[in-house]
Amino acid sequence: GNSVTQMEGPVTLSEEAFLTINCTYTATGYPSLFWYVQYPGEGLQLLLKATKADDKGSNKGFEATYRKETTSFHLEKGSVQVSDSAVYFCALSATNTGNQFYFGTGTSLTVIP
Amino acid sequence: DSGVTQTPKHLITATGQRVTLRCSPRSGDLSVYWYQQSLDQGLQFLIQYYNGEERAKGNILERFSAQQFPDLHSELNLSSLELGDSALYFCASSVSGLADTYEQYFGPGTRLTVT
Numbered sequence: 219g220n221s222v223t224q225m226e227g228p229v230t231l232s233e234e235a236f237l238t239i240n241c242t243y244t245a246t247g248y249p250s251l252f253w254y255v256q257y258p259g260e261g262l263q264l265l266l267k268a269t270k271a272d273d274k275g276s277n278k279g280f281e282a283t284y285r286k287e288t289t290s291f292h293l294e295k296g297s298v299q300v301s302d303s304a305v306y307f308c309a310l311s312a313t314n315t316g317n318q319f320y321f322g323t324g325t326s327l328t329v330i331p
Numbered sequence: 332d333s334g335v336t337q338t339p340k341h342l343i344t345a346t347g348q349r350v351t352l353r354c355s356p357r358s359g360d361l362s363v364y365w366y367q368q369s370l371d372q373g374l375q376f377l378i379q380y381y382n383g384e385e386r387a388k389g390n391i392l393e394r395f396s397a398q399q400f401p402d403l404h405s406e407l408n409l410s411s412l413e414l415g416d417s418a419l420y421f422c423a424s425s426v427s428g429l430a431d432t433y434e435q436y437f438g439p440g441t442r443l444t445v446t
Contacts, residue, residue, distance in 0.1 A: 261333060261421055261437030262374075307374060318387050319364070319435070321374040 220245045224308045224322035231298055231329050239293040239325045241282075241308035249310040251275075251284050251291040256305045256324070265293075265306070298329045334358065335438035337422050343444045349410040352441045356403055356424030362386070363405040364425075364435060365397055369418035380405055412445045419443075 225240040243249065250269040254262040266275030271286035280295045291308060308322040334357035344350055356363050365377040367390075376389035380399035391397075394412075399405045409416060419442050423435040 259439075261335070261439050262423075262435075263333070263437065264434045267434075318379075318389050319366075319376050321366075321376075323373040 220249065220310060220312055220318075220320045222308050222310055222320050222322040224306075224325055226323075226325070227305075228326040228328060231327070233300055233329055233331050234297045235329075237293070237295040237298045237302075237327070239306055239308075239327070241291045241293065241322060243289050243291065243308075243310050243320075245289075245310055245312050247312045249312040251282070252309040252311070252319075253280070253282055253291070253293050254307040254309060254321075256307065258304070262307060298327070300329045300331055303327055303329050333436040333438065335422060335424050335436050337420075337438040337441050339441060340439070341442050341444075343446065344412060345446055346412055346414060348412050348445075349408065350412065350443065352407040352409070352420050352422075352443075354405045354407070354422030354424075354438060356405070356422075357436055360424035360426050360436070361403065362425045362427060363399055363403070364423040365391075365405070365407050366421040366423065367418045368421060368440070369415075372418075374421075377407070409443070414445050417443055417445045 221244045252267045253265040255265045256262045266277040268275040268284035274283045282293045305324045307324045336355045338353045361382045364379045368374045377391040379387040397407045419440045421440045422438045425435045
């Protein structure tokens with residue numbers, strides 16, 4: 219079956235620190251992979267995506283590379299800001315399962331000045 | 332603001348009752364998705380509609396049902412409510428029915444509390 223495992227939080231970093239949030243997946247077929255971000259009191263917003271192996275998604279300084287060999291899609295940012303404090307969700311979607319989205323449990327990030 | 336609206340914002344009801352959550356997708360979006368977010372289960376996909384037809388089904392209980400109307404708004408009906416149904420319910424919309432091709436835009440959610 220399809221599933222996503224992402225690193226447990228919460229994560230607390232100082233401003234300008236390097237961020238990595240690990241995400242691994244299990245999927246039958248060839249999924250597309252996503253990172254969504256949820257700011258306090260809001261719905262989820264797409265942060266970045268990759269639709270095939272070796273693709274790199276990037277947005278707002280965040281990056282993630284679709285690694286088929288390690289079934290991973292780790293989220294990275296070189297220098298976090300206080301405004302990056304949010305919950306980050308890794309997700310996959312596979313057309314062979316009717317386009318369902320499978321989300322990880324979310325990783326809460328707090329950036330302190 | 333994503334352009335997706337959900338009503339009501341908060342709902343408090345008793346066990347055994349029935350409620351209806353409403354979602355209006357972004358203008359031009361044909362697909363609507365429903366999700367349940369709870370502390371113990373995380374974010375779970377419930378069901379997807381595309382242009383009025385059911386397109387995909389996830390972990391939706393038999394006590395729950397949904398539909399999408401000709402004007403493309405959608406309703407999620409939850410009946411025989413249990414304490415464990417307390418959660419945030421999100422609606423999302425996208426242009427296409429292909430979830431992996433087009434971004435999903437999420438509404439602000441409806442917080443349901445069952446007492």
